[in-house]
Amino acid sequence: MFYQVYPRSFADSDGDGIGDLRGIRDKLGYLELLGVDALWICPVMRSPMADGGYDVSDPRDIDPLFGGMAAMDELIADAHDRRLKVTMDLVPNHTSDRHPWFAAALAGAPGGRERDRYIFRDGRGLDGAIPPNNWPSIFGGPAWTRVAEADGRPGQWYLHIFAPEQPDLNWANPEVAADFEQTLRFWLDRGVDGFRLDVAHGMAKPDGLPDMERVDTKMLVHDDSDPRFNNPAVHEIHRRIRKVLDEYPDAVSIGEVWVDDNIRFGEYVRPDELHLAFNFRLAETPFSADAVRAAIDNSLAAVAPVGAVPTWTLSNHDIAREVTRYGGGPVGVARARAMMMVELALPGAVFIYNGAELGLPNVDDLPEAVLRDPVWERSGHTERGRDGCRVPIPWEGVAPPFGFTRAESWLPMPPEWAASTVEAQLEELGSTLSLYRMAIELRGVRPEFAGPRIEWYGSPAGCLAFRRPGGLVCVLNASPVPISLPPGDVLLASVAPENGQLPANAAAWLV
């Protein structure tokens, strides 16, 4: 069971309004109480923060904003004392434009060694004023930016699938791979237990960088025919990474892999590649029994041929929170609680995004002036981006910033979160936090959760039911009316059943 921490938004120890590593360390007791096994911490390496840390200027140092290297060492040690594993987020696809390599590339000559660490090309047209191909950036606008050469004249273009501050690396250059291996070893030697690898399907670019047929400029829209991603050469990169990880017993890699095709997805988790890959099907699925069943079947089918462990996630720092996706308000919360129970009943690795355990909604009405996601600017203020799922965690008290910081929080927190704080929910038996705690504990200790498979049961329209080989039965009622539960003892339910009836928008575990 992994718990994803978005460090900017988790807990601020030094009063600058931005979360940091000592803040996380102060909350390890909470995470222990919640019952998770491992943390995935979003990037904390040195960064100018053009994309919340996914623009790394030194991959082997911790940014002072997050407390520097000493804070990371302390966090690793304290987490390990509590038997919590620490998974770092590394960014192999690109660096920051402030990385020394990029400065050297700008200063270097076209065709030179310094430029070959990135993807520089001449422009098209007579004066090279047209970008080398038609690729858009995932964050809006073109994926190419033109640089000025040493004589001040407009020169070559460099590729950035994301923001211009995130130039793509050229993984065909052996120097790039060697440097990444050094980064892996650097952190593993410091005691880190594993890595989440950003854009793990994106590092290899197609030969000749051909134009895209469909130019869809919407953020994070993925499509298997997109030539920017999922090129065969990426698997050789993963094999090299795996070789390094195999030198460290128990080290784990988790790749961000936006690939729909089950066979292609499974290729990333062959025995000599990634240990785990995020399957986003469940997070992309509406609250509908048929859609959820299909997402589960596909996620299991994708990893079965290669014998890998399935992964389940309902949300992360790039996706609107599930409470809001499922309709918001009390219904959204009820559905999110039910879906958590479905997720935790499944075999495999579960990833919980910080704040999901509090039933937090997305904050969709942040004032425009505070939006930080590069998508906001890059889309010409047509897409608000992902800040709404990154609002800081409410810990205690009755008014913002709810113990998150002593200062003003970097994004404003809704006053109505007073009812959702950790303090308000911790001792409340019916709270979402209590439901998460009970569910995580049961999942960890009960023998009924054994077995790597599930078996579907017949169920009324709009519902689903499955059984684990160990004997656990999970029922989801996504229909508008109460349904009768199958025989068995209720181990846990998101809403207490009455007279053997499970209400709408609820789930139950039976043994």
Ligand code: NOJ
């Ligand atoms: C995926 C990360 O999850 C997202 O937050 C980031 O903006 C992009 N990769 C670019 O690094």
